Amino acid sequence: MPNRRTFLKLSAASAAAPLLNWSPAASSASPARRPVVVSTWNFGEAANEAAWTVLQQDDGYVLDAIEKGVGRIEADPEIHTVGRGGRPDASGTVTLDACVMDEHGRYGAVAALERILHPAAVARRVKDDSPHSLLVADGALRFARAQGFEPQDLLTDEMDAAWREWKEKNPDAVPDPPEANVEAQDTTSRGGAENHDTIGMLALDAQGRLGGACTTSGTAWKQPGRVGDSPLVGSGLFVDPDVGAACATGWGEAIMRVAGSHVVVEAMRHGKDPEAACREAAERVQKRSDSDNVQAGFLALRADGQAGAYGVRSGFDMAIYDEAEGNRLVSAPYLVPSAGAE
Ligand code: ASP
Numbered sequence: 001m002p003n004r005r006t007f008l009k010l011s012a013a014s015a016a017a018p019l020l021n022w023s024p025a026a027s028s029a030s031p032a033r034r035p036v037v038v039s040t041w042n043f044g045e046a047a048n049e050a051a052w053t054v055l056q057q058d059d060g061y062v063l064d065a066i067e068k069g070v071g072r073i074e075a076d077p078e079i080h081t082v083g084r085g086g087r088p089d090a091s092g093t094v095t096l097d098a099c100v101m102d103e104h105g106r107y108g109a110v111a112a113l114e115r116i117l118h119p120a121a122v123a124r125r126v127k128d129d130s131p132h133s134l135l136v137a138d139g140a141l142r143f144a145r146a147q148g149f150e151p152q153d154l155l156t157d158e159m160d161a162a163w164r165e166w167k168e169k170n171p172d173a174v175p176d177p178p179e180a181n182v183e184a185q186d187t188t189s190r191g192g193a194e195n196h197d198t199i200g201m202l203a204l205d206a207q208g209r210l211g212g213a214c215t216t217s218g219t220a221w222k223q224p225g226r227v228g229d230s231p232l233v234g235s236g237l238f239v240d241p242d243v244g245a246a247c248a249t250g251w252g253e254a255i256m257r258v259a260g261s262h263v264v265v266e267a268m269r270h271g272k273d274p275e276a277a278c279r280e281a282a283e284r285v286q287k288r289s290d291s292d293n294v295q296a297g298f299l300a301l302r303a304d305g306q307a308g309a310y311g312v313r314s315g316f317d318m319a320i321y322d323e324a325e326g327n328r329l330v331s332a333p334y335l336v337p338s339a340g341a342e
Helices: 045-056 064-073 119-129 137-146 157-169 178-184 252-257 260-269 273-289
Strands: 001-008 034-040 094-102 107-114 134-136 200-203 208-218 237-240 244-250 295-301 306-312 319-323 326-331 335-338
Touching: 001 137, 001 295, 034 064, 034 295, 034 306, 045 200, 064 094, 064 208, 064 326, 064 335, 094 119, 107 119, 107 137, 107 335, 119 208, 134 137, 137 306, 157 200, 157 260, 200 244, 208 237, 237 260, 244 252, 244 260, 244 273, 252 260, 252 273, 252 306, 260 273, 260 295, 273 295, 273 306, 273 335, 306 319, 306 326
Parallel strands: 001 326, 107 134, 306 335
Antiparallel strands: 034 200, 034 319, 094 107, 094 208, 200 208, 237 244, 244 295, 295 306, 319 326
């Protein structure tokens, strides 16, 4: 199984699919680059591997692949920004946000959900088995239980100890306003003391069905009740099956301010290639941000299978898996270097 890290510019990595003459209307007629899956950060490679076991089947369904892919990261206690093993909020409670969209553009999400290992799977049930789109907190937990999800403790001993250490140093801290919190945390690159990340995944299955999901424990030590961009349609995720899909990671307060994933998809609709579309969203985040230390990264997967990514700052990676080149990690182009980088 190919599994290698490359440092190619994404535009080069994804050059196989022609951009010229692409339009949403023509996409169904043009030969698709599929199946293909992209996901955020270096843990995206493991997520892609899991998703690929479904995508490589002719009838593998895109959301089955995505649920399996992000589920691997949700269940990994060594990843401290998603699911079990995620950092808790300021009160020491792990709360989770997740969202899915399918090949019809249908959306389901949960926010501030506690004690459920696979929030993206619950988000999918919200989409399919409820008349609603977004359920939060205790209502989301009650729905999950009714759907057969068993509550469990998601706070690992390691993260409990980290929270206690933080609490001791910050006995009265309420990490608000958010932009002040940005300064307190190194949010700029994978190399720093990472306090938040999202596994965002976009995929196109062999039948041409497009979908996406994102799932996260949000920002570390966040104010109880805080919800990030991830479960908000158009911010953390957006799928328009006629055009393409996009997802986001980074400082949620900055991403939701510009509805970042919607920006990406709309830019593709108007003819930008996936990388340029992600760049447009990154520029908007930077322009509207109150802090010069904000990181946000965007992934895009166009309906013809062409992928792209862009970060506000250096350090953002896209994991991409397709038949032609296997699974690899690609450094996203960016607007500005992260502090201390290069
Ligand atoms: N966007 C997520 C949030 O704000 C965190 C991240 O992806 O870094 O909750």
